[in-house]
Every structure is written in C-alpha cells, then in structure tokens.
Amino acid sequence: MKTSMSEQEKQEEVLTPETKTANQPVTRENTHDLVIDVDNVSFGYVPGKDVLRDITMNINRGEVTAFIGPSGCGKSTLLRCFNRMNDLIPTAGISKGEIRILGTDIHAPEVDVIELRKHVGMVFQKYNPFPKSIYENVAFGLRIQGINGKQALDQAVEESLRYAGLWEEVKDRLNASGLGLSGGQQQRLCIARAIAVRPKIVLMDEPCSALDPISTAIIEELITKLRSEFTIVIVTHNMQQAARVSDRTAFFYLGNLIEMDRTTTMFSNPSKKQTEDYISGRFG
C-alpha cells in the first residue's frame, strides 16, 4: 500500500493546481470539510434539455450522503457527474455551474479525468466484477497504475477485501473466478475493487437494488464501517436504507434538489411538503 499512497500524494498535486478560481477562495478549512461542492449546476444529456437544474449542495468529508427521490429524477446523473462518467456520452455535459471536488473545478482544462477517477471511485447498481480471479479483480486498479509488485498487491488485496468484509469468505480461493461468488459477495468484491486504489470518495449507485435482504444488510453495515475512511455518496430508492446508513440526505424531484438536510431531521421533520409526501409514501 505504501507505493500506492505515495502515488496518490503525487496525484493530489496534479488534481489541486495552484490556480484557484478567484471568486471562490478555497481556504484550508473548507477544502477540508467540503469534499464535493456543487455550485448551481445544470446538466443535460442533449444540449438544451436539462435533466438536472440549478443544483447546489455540499458533501462533507467522512459523511455518508444519501440521494433519494422517485426514479428518473436525476440521482444517478448527478452521481455520475462527480467522476465524469457522463463524459462517455458525447452530447452530455454541464450547461451551467461548477462542481468542485477537493477544491478543484473538475471541468477545469488542467484536470485529467483519469486522475479524477482515481480519487472518486464508483460502485454500480448491477454488480460487475470482471471475469477474472477474485485477486485480479481487486488488484485491477493498482495494476493499471503500474503497481505490479507482488508484496504491494498482496497487501492491498488483503486489506481491501478485509475492508469489504469479504476476506474471511474468500481467502482460500483468491484465484477462483469472481463470477463464482454469490450476488452479495460479488457486490462486496466490487466495493473492494473500488477502494483498493484508496479513493477519497466512493460513489454508490443503488448498490443493493439487485440483492436479497441479507446481503443488503451486510452491505449497509459495511457502508457504516467505511464511513471513517471514505466519503460516501449513495443513491438509493429505499428510504429505510437512507435512514439507516446516511448522515445527510438529499431529496430530488424531477431534476431539482428539493431539500437537503441531516437525515434525522429530514425524516422526522422535513421542511418541504414534497419531501414529506415522498417520505410518507404518498407518491414515488
């Protein structure tokens, strides 16, 4: 892990250039707490048709933030803005505003999206391990960074699998295919794979929606454990899940951020009527 850490320090320099936007002075303190800073952002998949409008939010270091809202309201879209996965769609783009991660505008010309993604990991809705061994799945992110030393890899693989709560279950068959695991285990393997490169932020897009209740409970427990090391943003359609795992919750509706607050406040005493209706199950 040592090598990868020093790698990472190097990358931080790349990602955080000295040129800060003048009107938004970044002090030591707010870079520290504000991990993601979304500033009045609108986004469209095709020009002129925004699916996200005027989103402004802060995501704090070391917290679990949940995105809730009816399906199609833009939760995944915003999540995929954070690691610029939407770049894969040629016509898609931010039409307004700025997203700052660790103090840097992620669309600034000097930002390399490859480096950004090493800091902002992602776990997908449909678990998608590679048809490789468990070991190689976890080692993948390190190998593409050129880390190939057996000792470094062994250590990182074990550490990540332990983090993901999977080590005890798979330590005797690290060379077996990742596809031979159960659904819940495969999703935890994907989590291990994402955290193996030690991102600062882990994005999770409905990580439990394809899983049974027991696997879901295991992953929820895992998320609360990971909170100490990583800043987590999780999209979920399950409000109980948001209530159980998150510190803060953002409620979206038709591409707008309706309300964002501490999860306990939000669920006990929402300030907006729409939020209350949604949470009490009157629509959605």
Next chain:
Amino acid sequence: MHDISEEIPKHRTANPFASKGGAQKRKDVFTATALRLATYFILLCAGYIFVDIIIKGAPVVFKASPPFVNIDFLTKSPETLMTFETSDGAEHKLDFSDYSQFKRDFPDLKIVEEHSHAFSGGGILGPLVGTALLTGICIIVALFVGLTTAIYLNEYSSKGRFMDLIRLAIMNLAGVPSVVFGLFGLGLFCLVAPVITDAPMESALFTVPILFTKSYISFQGWGTCMLAGGFTLAVMVLPVIIAACEESLKAIPMGFREASLALGATKWQTIAKSVLPYAFPGMLTASVLGITRVAGETAPIMFTAALSHKDKLPWQDVNGVGGFLSQSVQAMPYHIYTVAARIPQSEYTRPMQYGSVFVFLVVVMLFAALSVFLRIHYRKKIKW
C-alpha cells in the same frame, strides 16, 4: 360404478372442437408440406455432394492395407502420369519422374504404346502448402486490419453520418463478386503496391527516394506472388471479419468498460484489459469460418498468386524472406479448377480430381469443426 359415457356429449355434432375441414385446413397442410420439401431439398444437395465425393475421393486417399493412407498423394506434388505398355505385354502406370527412372533402369525394354496425362500423377502437397501459406497471410492481414477497424468503429468513433457511410461501404464490399476482387488485387497489389529497392523498374507508377540511402520506395507492385494473393483474400474477407469482431465487442457488457474507466483506467487500458481478452475468442471463432470460406476461392488468387505447375515447394531454393513471399504458389482451389476443367479428361484424371476435392473438403470441415469447438469451449468458460 361411475359411468364415464354420461360425460361424453351424446351428440357428436355438439363437440365444439370438431374439425370444420374446408379450405383453410387444406391450405395449412399444403404449406407445411411445401416448407418441409424445400428443406429436404437442401439435405438432398448436401447429401449428394458429400456422398459422391466421399465414395469417389476416399479410396484415393485411403487404402485397405497398412499404412492405410496413400502417403504419396499427400507428400508429392502434382506430376504428369504416364501410362504405357512394354513389348513384353505388361501395362504400366507411373508418375513422370518414376517413368524416366524406369526407362533408365530397363533400357532394353521397348515401350509400345504410351500416353501422358497431365496433372494426373503425384500428389497434392504443392497446392496444399500453397493454400496454407495464402491462408496464413490472409489471416494475419485480415485479423490485424479487421480488428483495428472494428475496435475503432465500436469503441472510438462517435455515431454519425460519416460512420454510417463507412459501415455501408464495408457492407457493400461483402457483395463484390470474387472475380472483381481478383482484378482489384492484380491492379493494386501486383502492379502498384510499394516495394523498397535499389533499382526501381521502368513500369513503376512513381518512385520516392529514401533519404541518405541508395534505395527507393518504388510503386511497382509485388508481381504475381503469394503476398499479393494473401492480401487480396484478406481484403475479400474483411467485411466478414469486421462484422464478426464488432459483434464480439458488442457482446461485452458495458459494465466492464464502466468499471474499468471508473477505476481510473485510460480508454486504451480499458479496451486492452477489460474488453479485448473477453471478445477475442468470439472474434477468432467467427473469423475462422469466414477465412475457410475465402481459402476455397479461385478467382481472387487466379490473377494474383496461383500457378498451376511448380516443381519446387515454396521453401526450396528461395532467397530470404522477400524471395519467399514474392514467389507464386500452387493452391488447392486453382489446382482443382485445373484438373477439372483445363486438362484433357480421361479415366486416369478422375482419382486426382476426386482425391483433391476430398482432401480439401476434409481440411475445410476440420477448420469449421475447430471453430465450433472453440465457440462451445469458450462459451462454457466465460460467462457473465
């Protein structure tokens, strides 16, 4: 006891499921029969081809006594067959080289009546080797160009008019008659493709001197040779290969690419590590079929590479790699064409005709079987 007859309707006419007969029903039966007969027709054709070739061709290649295989047929190149009668009344049938030897061995024997049958003696080693070389060059060129094109089209290009145009062009290429490919190959590879030489030919389209050396890049063509033939075959099979490669790339779940990119892999790392390894088996198996198809084509190599008669095997008496690649070769399809249509027919030519076709068919079928085997094998191994 319960009497079930009570439950059966008394009046047959009351049966709601009774056939109403009539035109619709007859039409249905007729259609089914017509469709079935059309299908049997295919079976008949296939059966006739295979049975005829096996019955007449297998005895040429196999024999009843050990070693059960006609070694000469597989290890000698085509020769003229001599049939003659000697003054002592014995009848002989010998390949030309053996015939010369025979005359030397028995100078006193008087040959009474002799006939020569071109291409009917010896074996088919030359054409087999030639076809293998042509196909090998074709595979290398076609896979390289096809794979790179498919990767570009499927992974890099954005959708748009221009890309549709390229796809249309590729599809149309698949419909070009093979003889046109032959002429195209002659025009491009044999007559204008570039070579590096110290002494450009007069006929070169144009020449470009290479700085600081005495050499030129001369667009004078490669001449009639196996390289030109292999390239021509490759161009011909390209549409199939590109389609096969694209199909295999499309079958790889988007999730693999997303997962890899989200881990900070570059586009090329993603393709090389998370797409190609899983797409490759599919590409290979689908390509093998396309390539065995063009390996049997006569027209594209007729003008570009093939030679009906050649004494030496391709590796005998050659001058380096360049010399090796720039010689003409015999090839199975062209050889079959020669023995079937370009020589006087006699009962002595039959074994060569059927034997060649039989061996060629077996080789092609082995490759097809290999492709099917590979596909099943990999489908079992890789699942997602």
